[in-house]
Amino acid sequence: MVKFSYEFKLNVVLEYLQGYGSTYLCKKYNIVNPSTVLLWINMYKAYGLKGLIVRNYGKVYSGEYKIKVLNWMHTQQKSYPETALHFNISASSTIFTWQRRMETKGIRSLYNKRGRPKMQKTELKVTSCQKNLANEYMIKYVYTKIQMKHPKSSKFEVVHKLINQLKSLSKSYILQVIQYSRSVYYYNLKKAKLSYDNSYIENKIKNIIIKHAAYGYRRITAVLRQSGLKINHKRVQNIMKRNNWQCKLFSRRKRKYNSYKGQVGRIANNILNGDFTANKFGQKITTDVSEFRYGNEDINHRVYLSPVMDLYSDKILSFNISRHPNVSFTLKALNEAMLNLKSLPYRTIVHSDQGFQYQHHSWVNTLKKYNAIQSMSRKGTCLDNAQMESFFHIMKSEMMNVHYNTKESLIHAMKVWIKDYNNNRIKEKLGYQSPNKYLGLIS
Secondary structure, three states: OOOOOHHHHHHHHHHHHOOOOHHHHHHHHOOOOHHHHHHHHHHHHHHHHHHHOOOOOOOOOOHHHHHHHHHHHHHOOOOHHHHHHHOOOOOHHHHHHHHHHHHHHOHHHHHOOOOOOOOOOOOOOOOHHHHHHHHHHHHHHHHHHHHHHOOOOOHHHHHHHHHHHOOOOOHHHHHHHOOOOHHHHHHHHHHHHHHHHHHHHHHHHHHHHHHOOOOOHHHHHHHHHHOOOOOOHHHHHHHHHHOOOOOOHHHOOOOOOOOOOOOOOOOOOOOOOOOOOOOOOOOEEEEOOEEEEOOOOOOOOEEEEEEEEEOOOOOEEEEEEEOOOOHHHHHHHHHHHHHHHOOOOOOOEEEEOOOHHHHOHHHHHHHHHOOOEEEEOOOOOHHHHHHHHHHHHHHHHHHOOOOOOOHHHHHHHHHHHHHHHHHOOOEHHHOOEOHHHHOOOOO
């Protein structure tokens, strides 16, 4: 570092006061930095001729003095040069070095002695008073720094950022130093956390609805719980109600197909008698036929679905889609399902309504071929086959809320939906699992 004599400084200052600029003087006297000239001027104005006396650049400052200087700079909100001028310190960079050392290495770094260490090292002891003074300065400094960086933030947000930044200090101590009520802080913290949680949950619910538009609050609650989130169904319901996300697909009435044409064959007894529970896979199965429309939705723009459902897992074992709801159409789905169940050590009960397809001798003979037991609903009593009726209602509500222009597009949508039903669509009856997951077919 270049040292300038007292006489040299005085000549520069006098010329400056006569009207010469700092840039001109730097060129004339070969001074590198114009701020050096300004520092001499300020020192002269503040301390007179004493301010121009050549100081000892190797002066060693105590830790207490360093903390005092830094604390004054913070409380008075002065710059490094202004602070150096006030305390008659040779270079403002010295104060800057103290500041950075304090931030990165802590209070002990301000008490380190300069020069070569002695042979016998003595442990540096810092009193509690000195430590508290340093901590208070650090808290106030960082607090002011955050305020300047985030001028639009609320006081709580600034305090919260301060606490997160100074994790080595206790919250209570920080709040005490900046004079912020502890109860107010925790009240706002709880409020902010609840707001954050609601925003997080709303995003999760929104993503579930995008993927499963037909899910109500119960099944959405189940999906959230399966993801590890502990949440009450009433809270989910309130969030969905507030955002108008409630499922309204099931409120519309759907067309019902009726295959009953009187007694045209054998009428079997109602063995199930409304009991749709099963203890084993394939113990009870049910079937029915329903109509789906596309295009102009007239007689020439209809297809029919005949699914076979297992009442143990609610899985669709097989299905057939055709333009004509004849006997062979229903037998194809039945044969496919029974082939998968023929190895079971017990007889299967096959339940249906009294549609003409199920009274036909071909249907009855097929059941005898597989040693199955036939069961039929009572005439005009849809509740006797409520499980199948419920399936059709769900399917039409979830996939027929759009119009299909062609038969191919409708059949493709039906197949995709049934596959998704078996693999992904969760049900409360199955412990909020899909049929295939309930059977252990998928993980």
